[in-house]
Ligand SMILES: Nc1ncnc2c1ncn2[C@@H]1O[C@H](COP(=O)(O)O)[C@@H](OP(=O)(O)O)[C@H]1O
């Protein structure tokens with residue numbers, strides 16, 4: 001069946017409105033995160049699990065949920081943060097509100113599409129808490145990670161603002177803003193981007209719609225600049241492949257990762273970067289393989305850490321599974337409870353990578 005671009009069914013299938021709102025919402029939130037990134041005091045607080053959260057995480061979550069609620073009031077939202085610690089810290093709340101209330105896209109029509117500013121400080125706390133949906137196999141759920149790689153963000157390294165629409169368990173739309181990645185797709189292959197401090201004008205917004213490809217564009221503080229399709233590299237000799245790896249040893253087993261690289265005959269050093277910038281990097285050919293090998297038995301990966309990146313890599317010609325070769329299952333709830341670890345690579349080499357992972361992990 002040939003569908004015309006302006007036919008309502010085409011618009012529905014291509015999720016054009018969802019993609020536009022997701023891209024603009026992520027772009028607007030990065031204005032706030034960039035501001036916090038350059039502040040000396042980022043308002044770091046430790047959560048119950050000891051992981052950090054900052055003014056940037058809370059503020060970005062408030063801004064993005066506000067635009068989702070305004071545009072898609074029926075949809076559920078599964079977001080990482082919640083406001084309980086803020087409600088006990090008036091001065092931090094005031095600091096976040098001072099940031100949030102002054103953030104807008106410099107292009108008025110784009111900003112208006114997001115549904116206007118947040119009404120008040122109290123409303124901001126309530127909006128942050130609208131991300132408590134449990135997810136699940138049916139309906140439309142937005143998975144939101146307002147700052148992925150908070151540890152990288154605090155270190156002055158890579159981080160990402162990540163948003164995905166999951167419909168009936170399938171990721172349909174993904175948008176990731178990486179304010180510290182170079183605009184040039186391949187620059188990150190040579191630069192030490194993991195710890196790069198950035199100047200103005202850098203950063204990329206990468207997005208995808210299921211069945212319609214993946215796109216990159218420079219991040220802007222105004223409207224969307226023109227997008228450009230991206231694709232993974234064609235690697236015919238796997239020993240020439242390049243790994244993108246996390247920085248935090250507590251999030252992925254770096255020793256096992258090195259053993260897999262050795263088994264595949266890969267000698268180039270891994271590019272180390274925090275956050276879903278890894279998915280984005282391999283999707284645009286700045287690396288070929290992303291492994292997230294479990295450190296412990298009990299950790300369940302969170303859907304907001306993977307939904308957008310999974311779609312972007314698939315739409316760029318890649319395959320994303322867990323260490324058993326099973327696709328990531330977004331139907332279960334807030335976590336990927338039925339998966340262990342992540343193996344992402346371009347389709348022609350994915351089987352070889354899985355075989356090496358299974359040999360190293362003795363699966
Ligand atoms: N033990 C663990 N194993 C795997 N991932 C973990 C983990 N502890 C925390 N994480 C997740 O790792 C994410 C960062 O990934 P990376 O190491 O690739 O940058 C964190 O996202 P946040 O920074 O959004 O909290 C957090 O959800």
Ligand SMILES: [Mg+2]
Nearest residue numbers: 051052080150
């Ligand atoms: Mg976190």
Ligand SMILES: [Mg+2]
Nearest residue numbers: 145148149305
């Ligand atoms: Mg995260």
Ligand SMILES: [Mg+2]
Nearest residue numbers: 080145147148
């Ligand atoms: Mg986060």
